[in-house]
Amino acid sequence: VFWDELFVLPVLTAHQPWVSRAMLEYRYRRLDAARRAAADDGLAGATFPWQSGSDGREETPAVLFNTRSGRWMPDNSRRQRHVGLAIAYNAWQYYQTTGDVAWLAHRGADLIIEVVRSFASLATYDEAEDRFHIDGVMGPDEFHDGYPDAPGQGLRDNAYTNVLAAWACARAADVLDLTDGQDCDGARTRLGIRPEERALWARLTRRLAVPFHDGVISQFAGYADLAELDWARYRRTYGNIGRLDLILESEGDTTNRYRLAKQPDVLMLVYLLGPDGLESALHQLGYPTDPDLVARTFDYYAERTAHGSTLSRVVQASVLARMDPARAWRTFRDAATADLDDTQGGTTGEGIHLGAMAGTIDIVTRAFAGLRTDADTVVLDPNLPAGLTRASFSLIHRGQRLRVTLESGTVAVCADPCATNPAVRVRVGDREEAIPVGGHAVFAVDRRI
Incomplete structure (x- = not known):
């Protein structure tokens, strides 16, 4: 370890x-x-x-x-x-x-x-x-x-x-x-x-x-x-x-x-x-x-x-996400195929690169979707690259499960009725909402490169 x-x-x-x-x-x-x-x-x-x-x-x-x-x-x-x-x-x-x-x-x-x-x-x-x-x-x-x-x-x-x-x-x-x-x-x-x-x-x-x-x-x-x-x-x-x-x-x-x-x-x-x-x-x-x-x-x-x-391009893609989304997307694709293409020259046969695999998921959620947290608030600041037209994932924050879908111009967030915490709020841009149990909200986003 x-x-x-x-x-x-x-x-x-x-x-x-x-x-x-x-x-x-x-x-x-x-x-x-x-x-x-x-x-x-x-x-x-x-x-x-x-x-x-x-x-x-x-x-x-x-x-x-x-x-x-x-x-x-x-x-x-x-x-x-x-x-x-x-x-x-x-x-x-x-x-x-x-x-x-x-x-x-x-x-x-x-x-x-x-x-x-x-x-x-x-x-x-x-x-x-x-x-x-x-x-x-x-x-x-x-x-x-x-x-x-x-x-x-x-x-x-x-x-x-x-x-x-x-x-x-x-x-x-x-x-x-x-x-x-x-x-x-x-x-x-x-x-x-x-x-x-x-x-x-x-x-x-x-x-x-x-x-x-x-x-x-x-x-x-x-x-x-x-x-x-x-x-x-x-x-x-x-x-x-x-x-x-x-x-x-x-x-x-x-x-x-x-x-x-x-x-x-x-x-x-x-x-x-x-x-x-x-x-x-x-x-x-x-x-x-x-x-x-x-x-x-x-x-x-x-x-x-x-x-x-294999972690190298994971880090670079994440850093590039805000500066050059097109280049970030290319770097992300290289990181995602590290084990499939055996880019390390023979290591795939000895086992997967778990860190790199987790890191590529993290690029989508934290870098492209702009996910971060602030106490009870989940913050989303998406900037999807042109090659990624839609992304969907779930997360659990302080006991509340949220399901997030990002598409061009919108972020949709649904609150799961089975894992709840009414104190959790979601912020996208200048708008912040508490989403009721089983409810959903759609946020408009301006930035798209």
Whole structure:
């Protein structure tokens, strides 16, 4: 079990929240193992493994065999500490969808707060800069495990890790407010949270460092100092260059030297938080933004991504949905056929890519239909590409099952009589309605590209 759950659980939470709850229970039952792992590293809180064994132990292999070169290569994937942030994100999304404060108090709070404690103890403060930094990590890219002169030692200020850590710190504070006194067993008391801890989390939401270069968000500090790869030459020579790490090692070279990525890294922030959420997080951290930041950042990294994972085009299609729906549709189709066409060159015979399959569903609902939630309100902001003339799906939000149908110019929402919560409302554009049990509403939408 590893971070693919970040792509799977949001889909399950929206459609079958009881399944998501069971998967989050898997993580909760292994929380003590994660606490021991953090303590072994000299950290507070919990450090979840990149590849989790049945008892919560780290099972990521230390080496990987390169069939191109016939040599063993170091595998430092366990430095991808961001897996803990994925667990915190999924726990918060489960609460947002279900509104289950009791679960948040006795399960979600532990997962979110212990992950935040781990990252808070990883962060170091630079008084001269008035910034916190996180060192020794790898991002979702997977191709960079260190700098050219320090391979395997991890990176400083991976933007994805730092921004999501700041986001998680804010959610930890929200958890304490929401669960204070719940069942006479507040998380604050049970987890022994000190006032200075909460003060540190608040500082981290404002002062964690995020690097930039050339008007885009840097994947990590020092990324701009790396060399550019001759992409055209490698494509001519090798055709499929998804595993540039194996190709370059066979040539006596390393991915650590170049501006490249196996799969989206910085763009994962847009995938999870949305453009507005990312802008809000950067603003909270004290960084100025402009309306074209996401588009510039997308273009920059799209040219430098090898697509060595089936998740790569899932993320890109989702980010493109608002910027270029036609291109998003083409990218979505590529993502949807990953297993059918065996785009990874032989992996389909070993099993499906569950993360990519869930991710393609998520593109339709969250990206094309513009689904998001705001407390008891379901928000739909559709922007269907020309290739998708109709979409229909159901979801469960805070106990109310809704059936949604999108067609050119309209959004129809029906409330199921068998799963009800009269407090749930639906908002499309400027119009918001509570839909009665068994009732329906049709909303007009203007945008269609």
